[in-house]
Amino acid sequence: MLKLSSLPASIKNRPNYDRNKMKAKIVHLGFGAFHRAHQALFTDRLLNTYDSDWAICEVNIVGGEQLIDDIRKQDHLYTVLEKGTNSEQAFIIGSVKESLLAPRDGIEAILNKMADPIVEIVSLTVTEKGYCMLPGGVGLDLNNTLIKADLANPLQPQSAPGLIVEALARRMKQGIASFTALSCDNIPENGAVLKMAVIDLAKARDLNLAKWIETNTSFPCTMVDRIVPAATLETLAEITEALGGMQDPCGIACEPFIQWVIEDKFVTNRPHWDRVGAEFVQDVRPYEEMKLRMLNGSHSFLAYLGYLAGYENINDCMNDDNYKKATLQLMIDQQVPTLSVPSSVNLIQYADKLIERFNNPALKHKTSQIAMDGTQKLPQRILDSIRWHIKHHSDFSLLGLAIAAWIRYVGGIDDNHQAIEIKDPMANQLKTLINASNDGIDRVNTLLSLQSVFGPDLPENNNFKQCVISHYLDLMTHGAKQTIKNLIR
Numbered sequence: 001m002l003k004l005s006s007l008p009a010s011i012k013n014r015p016n017y018d019r020n021k022m023k024a025k026i027v028h029l030g031f032g033a034f035h036r037a038h039q040a041l042f043t044d045r046l047l048n049t050y051d052s053d054w055a056i057c058e059v060n061i062v063g064g065e066q067l068i069d070d071i072r073k074q075d076h077l078y079t080v081l082e083k084g085t086n087s088e089q090a091f092i093i094g095s096v097k098e099s100l101l102a103p104r105d106g107i108e109a110i111l112n113k114m115a116d117p118i119v120e121i122v123s124l125t126v127t128e129k130g131y132c133m134l135p136g137g138v139g140l141d142l143n144n145t146l147i148k149a150d151l152a153n154p155l156q157p158q159s160a161p162g163l164i165v166e167a168l169a170r171r172m173k174q175g176i177a178s179f180t181a182l183s184c185d186n187i188p189e190n191g192a193v194l195k196m197a198v199i200d201l202a203k204a205r206d207l208n209l210a211k212w213i214e215t216n217t218s219f220p221c222t223m224v225d226r227i228v229p230a231a232t233l234e235t236l237a238e239i240t241e242a243l244g245g246m247q248d249p250c251g252i253a254c255e256p257f258i259q260w261v262i263e264d265k266f267v268t269n270r271p272h273w274d275r276v277g278a279e280f281v282q283d284v285r286p287y288e289e290m291k292l293r294m295l296n297g298s299h300s301f302l303a304y305l306g307y308l309a310g311y312e313n314i315n316d317c318m319n320d321d322n323y324k325k326a327t328l329q330l331m332i333d334q335q336v337p338t339l340s341v342p343s344s345v346n347l348i349q350y351a352d353k354l355i356e357r358f359n360n361p362a363l364k365h366k367t368s369q370i371a372m373d374g375t376q377k378l379p380q381r382i383l384d385s386i387r388w389h390i391k392h393h394s395d396f397s398l399l400g401l402a403i404a405a406w407i408r409y410v411g412g413i414d415d416n417h418q419a420i421e422i423k424d425p426m427a428n429q430l431k432t433l434i435n436a437s438n439d440g441i442d443r444v445n446t447l448l449s450l451q452s453v454f455g456p457d458l459p460e461n462n463n464f465k466q467c468v469i470s471h472y473l474d475l476m477t478h479g480a481k482q483t484i485k486n487l488i489r
C-alpha cells in the first residue's frame, strides 16, 4: 500500500500541501483510469502550486469496487506514472479526499453528498453509454433500462443523469444553489448532451424542476485529452518499481501529453485549472471536433484494422509503415477538410504530433480496449465526417474502410481465424444481426440497417454502401494488412 511516509526521497512530485485543509467541493462520477490521470491530476497540481482548497469526492455507481476499497486504505493517495518514449516520471496525487461506492455506501449517501451546499461541481467520466441517450444524441432514451428504473423510482436513481436530477431536486427544495455539471467524456458537445439527458429526465418527472435546472444549472462543454490505457499487471509492476518497491494497486500509467479545454460557463466558483495548463474558452466545439475526428477517429480505425491483423497495441500498428501512412492519410485527407478550427491551430502539426503519440512504445494501448463500444463511438468519430464528404462529393474511402473493419470485427473472427470477444452495449443486437446474415454483401447490408448507429440517411446512400461493401470484400479476401497496403498512396 502506498504511504507517503515510506516513499523514497527521490519521488519529488508529491503533495506538499496540507491535505486536511482540502474541501471536497467536486463530486466526480466515474472514478476510472482516465479521471485519475487527468482531472484529479490537474486538481492536485493546483493544490501543489497555488493556494487552492478544491478537492474531490470520487463516486462509482457501477463497478470499481476494488479500486475504491484500495484507495481508502491508502488515504486516497495514488500514483500517476507518465511514460514517454524514453523517460518516465511518477507523481503522487493527493487531490482525492473522499470516495463513495453505490453498492457499499448506498445511493442515499451519494445523493446527500451531491446535495451538500459545499459541492460546486459535479463532473463525469462515465463513458458514452453512461449518458443513456438516444442514437445521434437527439434526446434521452426513455427505454434505457437504467432510465426506466429511475422513472419508476426517482428518489433512488441508478443512472448518472438520474443522480444529477435527484440531487438538484433536493437542492431546489432546500434552497441550495445549483452545482455546475461538467462532462469530461469523449462526446461531441458533451455539456449539451448531458444537459439534454438531465432536462429530459427532469421533465418526465416534474416540469418545475426541469425549469429550475434550466435556469440555475450550467453544463459546460469540454475537450479532454490524454491517452490513459487501462491498468495492467505490467503497468502496476512498473509503478512498484518507480516507487522503490512499494505497491500501489490504484496507480495508473499514461502518456506525458495532457490537454483540457473547458467552456467557461460555471454557475458558482471554479478551480483555477487554467493556472496549471487547462484552457477556459468561450466555444469548445472546434477543439472537440478536431480531437474526436483526428485522434479518436484514427484510434478506432487502428483498433479494428489493427486487431483484425493481430496487432495487440496501437504502437504495434505504428511499426507497420503502411498502417502509419494510412493513418496520416486518413487524418490529413479525410478528417482535416471536415473541420473548422481557429486559424492559430495547425492541423498538419496536430496530425504529426498524434502519430508521435501513437508511436509511444512505452504505452501499450490495446487495440481491443479502443475497439470496445463501437456503436457508441463510430458516429462522432467516423460517420459525421462521411456525411460531410457525401455532401461535398469528396473521397471518404479510408473512413469507409474503418466501418467495413468494424463490421468484420463484430462478425467475431479475426484474420488469423481467432474468435473475438465483442464488448458493446448493443452486443446482443449485433450478434442477432450477424447470425441472421450470410458473410459478405448480405452481412454489410444487414449491419448498415442499424439505424441507431448509421441513422436513416447513410444506408440509403449508394456511394456509402458501395464503399463499405467493396472494402468488406477486400478484407474478406486479402485481410486487413493487404487491404491497407492497396489503399495507401
Ligand code: NAI
Pocket: 029, 030, 031, 032, 033, 034, 035, 060, 061, 062, 063, 064, 125, 126, 127, 128, 129, 130, 131, 159, 160, 184, 185, 186, 187, 224, 225, 226, 227, 228, 229, 230
Ligand atoms: P474506465 O473503464 O477506467 O472507467 C469508466 C468509469 O465509468 C468507471 O468509473 C465506471 O464506474 C463508469 N461507468 C461505466 N458505465 C457507466 C454507467 N452506465 N453509468 C455510470 N458510470 C458508468 O474508463 P476510462 O479510461 O476512465 O474512460 C472513461 C471515459 O473517459 C471514456 O469513455 C471517455 O469518454 C473518457 N476519456 C478517456 C480517455 C482515456 O484515454 N482513457 C481519454 C479521454 C477521455
Ligand code: CS2
Pocket: 186, 224, 225, 226, 227, 228, 295, 296, 299, 300, 369, 370, 371, 377
Ligand atoms: C480511445 C480514447 O478508448 C478509446 O476509445 O480512443 O480513450 C483515447 O485514448 C482518448 O480519447 C485520448 O484522449
